[in-house]
Amino acid sequence: MADLRIDNAVVVTMDGTRQVIDNGSIAITADRIVAVGPTAEIAAAHPAGEVIDAKGMAAMPGLIDVHAHAGHGLIKTLAGGDSNAWFDACRVVYTLASDPGFWHAEAALAGLERLKGGVTTGVSLLGGGDSVMRTDTRDGGDAHLDAVKDLGIRVQMAIGPTRPPFPWTYGTWKDGVRTDYEVTFEQQIATCETLIRDRHNTEGGRLNIAMLSPTLRKEHLGNASAEDKATMVEQAKKASAVAREHGLIFTQDGHRQGTVQFAFDELGILGPEALLSHSTDFTDEEIKICADTGTKIAHNPSAIASVMGRCRAPEMIDAGIVVGLGSDGTAPDRSGDMFRHMQQCMHYHRRHFQDGSAMPPGKVMEMATIDAAKALGMEKEIGSLEPGKKADVILINLAAPHLYPPNMPLYRIACFANGADVDTTICDGKVLMKGRKVLTVDETRVLDEAAAETELMFDRTGYRDLLKTPDTFFGHTHY
Structure with a gap:
């Protein structure tokens, strides 16, 4: 029966x-x-x-989204195409203007979008912008997981340290008053350890934790002193070690040409548990490194990173690399609709090769199901x-x-x-x-809470000016 x-x-x-x-x-x-x-x-x-x-x-x-950002659901429309202003908003909101109510409301909203679009499993980095993570305390992570628990879908909540140098200033709110405090790398790692201990692989395996560290690129390393570079390298290794100790996925956001070579030569963080997002303009040698180490790739064809550079996903797949499909979250101009990203993926690569037979429909379906499950090490359970x-x-x-x-x-x-x-x-x-x-949550309540928390965020930041439609919105070919 x-x-x-x-x-x-x-x-x-x-x-x-x-x-x-x-x-x-x-x-x-x-x-x-x-x-x-x-x-x-x-x-x-x-x-x-x-x-x-x-x-x-x-x-x-159920569809699988291998790369997205928590928090983005409530700031998805800000700045009207001004990427610098949007990145700055991420930094301020995620460190100074968000509380557990923000992270719960955003997770409920983004999760509801996933649920209604057939996405039953998703990776959500607890923050974004230039790797600004809300791991000063465990409150944001708990709030995110509680919202997903109520919805009934699966999540890999990726947590880890914010981009160095440290300390970073974070804020907490009580009765409309913000109290600031400094947060160290060690504090963020300790927060991650407590969340892993208490929340990983709970709710029948629906709620899971992944670890991350910021991707180290030329702009971060080029002007760094030898001491600062050594510190950044050591911190990346420590975050990766936490993932390996607990058997977690280790993910990094924003890889592009040169970063894989550095990760392989200097960090030793690549391997079957590693999932690298965006991954644009890789050299042939970097593709070989990923293939040889079993490193997985999260391809986000609708993301700005895929406009600024090309993810060589077909070449990676042909080299034997597992490539899953991601949305990159809903901000500043995307959605959680994985059908949309499947279609974008096909056209993205067909335009590059000028070949309408590139990226067959069945391949992108695999990238959003069984290949995505492999990217998360979950192919024996889902996909x-x-x-x-x-x-x-x-x-x-x-x-x-x-x-x-x-x-x-x-x-x-x-x-x-x-x-x-x-x-x-x-x-x-x-x-x-x-x-x-x-059937699991009241949709109207989720929307109302999202609207209320967004208004509260505007009260805290004064960012309502970022809601203005740019003068170049109509009648121009560029913002």
Whole structure:
């Protein structure tokens, strides 16, 4: 007797043979898939307490976003194209103008967007800008994880130290008054250790911790004294050592040409647990280093980093590197919709090669499912619909004008679908959304709290001027 059975779907398994079952069923007991196959067979063998008739829908593994930023959901529109002002806003908000209420509201908002778009697993760095992390205390991390716990999806919350030099000034708020204090590298590492101890691999494995350290690039090292450079190197090694000690993913944001060579030669932080984001303009030698060390790549084709440089994802994949797909979060001009990023990925590389056959639709589907699971070291648990794996399943409503005529479902999903086409989201065997209605949280409350915390952030920063539409918004070809 199964707890839940999905019938009459086009089942896109993403298993080892990439099997597609035209009229298929998925049987689920507790948090695991127990059977996948033709509806006639599965329905007879697995009576269920609840049955979802998915006629006219496609069933897929829950999508996976391998790189995003917590905090960005509440500052996504600021500065209207002025990247310097936006980066400065990140620094101020994440260190001085945010409290646990901010981090909870943002995680609930970003997580709700993921849930409604069929993203059941995501990496979220607890901060951003130029690696400004909210790890002065554990309060922000706890707030983020509590919000995700309530939603019911999975997260790899990446935490670690802010970019050196230290100390950094952080602030806490009480009764509208801010109290500032200095934070050291050692304090941030200690915060990470407590979060790992208390929150990693909890809620049945839905809540997880990853470690990070800032990527060291030429602009950070070029003018540094020998002593400061040695300190930066030592701190990166220490953060990586924490990840290895606890068996965590170790991620870094913003790799580009030269940084992998430095990480390999000077840091020794590459390996199967390492996940490098953006990864633009790598040399052939750096691609070989990643392949030889088993280092994984998070490709964010919609990000500004992919405008300023090119992630050589097809070349990396051909070299044997695991490349997963990421959103880079929702700020300043993106979304959590992984269908959007699949489509962007195809066009991004086709333009480069001037070849419409580059990056086939099936490859980008793999990058958002099974390859993404491999990038997180979770391919034995998620990323495909197979017996024994976690029951992370989404149903995509194919009965829509932009998804018709009713043929070639794989192409319809990869090329034409969007997050709003997701009808049902299931994570860990629990139905989180059905018929587009979220069952785990009150959507209106999530939106209201996000709006309230954003207004509070503006009160604390005076950044309302960054909401002004630039004079060059209309009538110009450049901001």
